[in-house]
Amino acid sequence: MASNPGPTPERAIYGFVLFLFSYxxxxxxxxxxxxxxxxxxxxxxxxxxxxxxxxxxPVYFSVCIFFLYIFYTAYNFTITKPLNSIHTITDKYAKPVVSEDMTNNSVPPIGDLSISEVNRRLYQVQPTDR
Incomplete structure (x- = not known):
């Protein structure tokens, strides 16, 4: 049985009981x-x-929440790859997007662009139609 995240009468009752219990x-x-x-x-x-x-x-819980923010930020810094790592550019799930298969007005498929394609689109001067 799949879990439905929508409101149900049971959840409303549980929520009301938890509301009363907290008060x-x-x-x-x-x-x-x-x-x-x-x-x-x-x-x-x-x-x-x-x-x-x-x-x-209450002071203990306030300090715990404060240190949780510091710990979470520090943990994210420890698991972040260095800037010169290839993993900051691509990963094993990356699939190239072939732009030749698209027509002019089509929405491109979801996918990763190669670093050369990103550089070409960002930094190369395109000829303008005048």
Whole structure:
């Protein structure tokens, strides 16, 4: 059975439940962070993490996201081929486009142009019809 990315009633229900769950968790977090420990103990809620974690957890996630951007950028630099590598010009999936098979007004097929064809199209002066 193929997965359909479109909206379905089941996805709407799951989304609404996740929406309510996220608000409930955020509400519990705010109660834990701002209500004094004595009040929580008075109503019988005694097993809570220390209040310092109310600041430490959001800061930890913010720093993780910041370093994730740095790591992702650095990783992309490590897997990028050098400029003098042949792999920056072509790869094993490249198929040449033959321009002689096309008529004047046709859309060219999808494919890679050779570096000589790119240079010819970009830098060679074409005769103009006057």
């Amino acid at each position: 409930a968790i955020f509400g519990i977090y705010l109660i834990w962070a701002f209500v004094p420990q004595a009040w929580l103990t008075a109503i019988g809620l005694t097993y809570w993490p220390q209040k310092s974690w109310a600041i430490a957890i």
